Amino acid sequence: MKRNEQDLALQVLREAAWLKDYPPKLAESLVTEGRLMRLNIGEWAQAEGDDRNGLFVVIDGLLHSYYAALDDRMTMIGFAEPGSVLGHATRYSGGPRLVTAVCAEPSTLLEISESALDRVAERSPEIWRAIAGFAYAAMRSTLQMAADVISLRPRERIAARLLATARGDQSDKAPVIKISQEMLGEMIGVTRKTVNFHLSVFERDGLIRVGYGRIELCDLSGLQEIANG
């Protein structure tokens, strides 16, 4: 059992976008030095004890990530799927965590404490470059999200968000997003009714198929066209 999970972790890390161009040794070190933990629905991903500068890699399951604004509004900003990294923002700075992740499905995470990271870095200093790489990617996608909300109307915004969420899904099949319309609306700043209305139109036009708590993207380029105005 433990064996299986470690194998899964290794596989996920090797295929993760931010690690796949690095030597496999790196993924192995991370699995060796890290600690696997399971979380149930509703539980938060956070480092135990005083090690607040750790990293988490999602191995299996699904989490929703939130940003806690200055005035305690919680705004959902995205998903964390297998391969995603959480908690990196604090690595460099010692500031409080910016993003909180809550399990939406029972999930397995690989916790990599700060000391574990240092041990990995001894043999594979390129780990820092990989970490810098996804910090950059995170900054980019946050800027993109802000830019989308600023410059797009709700209709385009919905399409853009669907595409942004599906990005990274490299299978040939139509990507499936697991989220309620309520949540989707919260994520992009429109009401459920508006989401529902536009999704219905998209479905009528054959761009997507909506199900119970799920949205299947059938025509990515059609959606892109809508997102572009």
Add this chain to the structure above:
Amino acid sequence: MKRNEQDLALQVLREAAWLKDYPPKLAESLVTEGRLMRLNIGEWAQAEGDDRNGLFVVIDGLLHSYYAALDDRMTMIGFAEPGSVLGHATRYSGGPRLVTAVCAEPSTLLEISESALDRVAERSPEIWRAIAGFAYAAMRSTLQMAADVISLRPRERIAARLLATARGDQSDKAPVIKISQEMLGEMIGVTRKTVNFHLSVFERDGLIRVGYGRIELCDLSGLQEIANG
């Protein structure tokens, strides 16, 4: 003349939020190793030659920063005032610049090339910590901006953006923001008319005073109340 500019640069660096808690030696090294450059209105801040990993510190003037979205929409995301840092996102990753800054007033910038940074780091390795510090701050403010546009209605959003822009202005006087209503609207995703309407209401209530291309914030806590809904 050159002397004066260097003195100004030193003063700006020493008082910059991201450097003021570090030894003054750091600011001195940066001024020594960096290169001052002047830009006129409309010119872009970008490193010359192949050194794309440099940093810029705004010494004097004002720039507007834009994010170039994937589909070449340009979205204005904020201001760069004296003390602000530009170009740090690439430092860690080698990716393309995420943010482009354009001069809104004739400005003086301190260009710190990658090699200059390395020279500074030889004597003052804590420079990395300072850089990490503002990278974190940039991530935070980007997330905050995204959260604001997502969860706030235009009226609240305008108030929140005014406050966010004024933050960092530590003088006792009422902060003054230099921006046209057109630009402000573009920045937060509403039309000029909507901006104009709400600003008029704010002014009537004594929260702000609007001028030609400028907005003076008279009652910060009142604005905060509006921003909070």
Add this chain to the structure above:
DNA sequence: AGCGCACTGTCACTATAGTTACAATTCAGT
């Protein structure tokens, strides 16, 4: 199978922002 909950589909009504257009004001350069 049956129950309860969460999610979706839809309605009438209201509020708010976008559109288009034009006049009035401020500023900078001649």
Add this chain to the structure above:
DNA sequence: ACTGAATTGTAACTATAGTGACAGTGCGCT
């Protein structure tokens, strides 16, 4: 002081999203 460009103030009208409410449907649990 004069001119032209940029900016602000304002209006009538339209389009779109928000509100609140309720019925129908899928899903998990016992």
